[in-house]
Amino acid sequence: MISHLDKIHLRNEYSRLLGSDSFADMIESHKMIAEVGFSIFYAHGKESTKTSVYDHDGNILFQMSILKCLSLQQLAHSINYKNSIDGVTLKDTYDPFGMYTIVRAQYEAFCNFNNIFIQSRSEDELKLKYHLWVLSGLNYRQRFKAKSEWAKKKKATEAIEIDNLNKSVLENPCYLQLDEQSQQNIQDCIKRKDWQIKIDGNRSYKIAWHEMMSNSGANENLDGQYSYLSLATHPSNVSVFQFSSMYIENQQGFNAKIALQLSRASTAMFVRDYVEYFKLTEKHFNNLPIMPQLLINGCNSLFRSEDYELNSINDILN
Secondary structure (H helix, E strand, O other): OOOOHHHHHHHHHHHHHOEEEEEHHHHHHHHHHHHHHHHHHHHHOOOOOOOOOHHHHHHHHHHHHHHHHHHHHHOOOEEEEEOOOOOEEEEEEHHHHHHHHHHHHHHHHHHHHHHHHHOOOOOOHHHHHHHHHHHHHHHHHHOOOOOOHHHHHHHHHHHHHHHHHHHHHOOOOOHHHHHHHHHHHHHHHHHHHHHOOEEOOOEEEEOOHHHHHHOOOHHHHHHOHHHHHHHHHHHOOOHHHHHHHHHHHOOOOHHHHHHHHHHHHHHHHHHHHHHHOOOOOOOHHHHHOHHHHHHHHHHHHOOOOHHHOEEEEEHHHH
């Protein structure tokens, strides 16, 4: 049992970390959620159970995204720089636009995992989406020029793999039950090296990144955020005038905090989906310290709904 005073302290800490009014609080909560990610996949990896090739790749995708959290935390430290040529200096400066590029990659990794591993209603659907994802990467690699003998052999081997994957797609029961137009949509995705598809009954169609986020259960709190990240990541004119005004108005610290907030949201949702897919609730998640569990549940409730909480531990705050 938690005492009344302990419960008050827990509520205050939870509100401080989830609300993260200060930059320091946001860094602390972001770090806490990233540590959950590392703890989960390390504990999962120690089980040494045999997994399918698609489960293996889903695990690696999660690890890649969690590692990016550490890169963001390094960029969250202010820059103090002196140019050795002319002595020009930067003091207490942030680079939120560099952070946005990493956050966008995390956003896409989460959407990809959710679409393949959570949204799929059968193993055949999962395999179909996974094979489209693999085909996209291999088809892009075929565009590279192979000069060494090793590279030529690798390219030839992957060409055979592409043929086998195409055959697997055409023979997949999920693909075969699609209507004619939907099957054509799948073939068009392969030709365009796309893989972001939604399957709904006997229909399939290409979806955009923001639709993938909505399909994951994300609510209006994340509406428009992918476009925001994309405009900042690409050399758009919007990114240029935002970059210019940001330093004039001394908003670089605020924008760095926004980057961490978006990273924290997608990471918490990714942790939830990873735990849910690999059935790690009882084994790993429920054995974590209380506050990290509260924050993971809290972020999923805030940016999705209470239905996405992994357990009922947040009831202790009532």
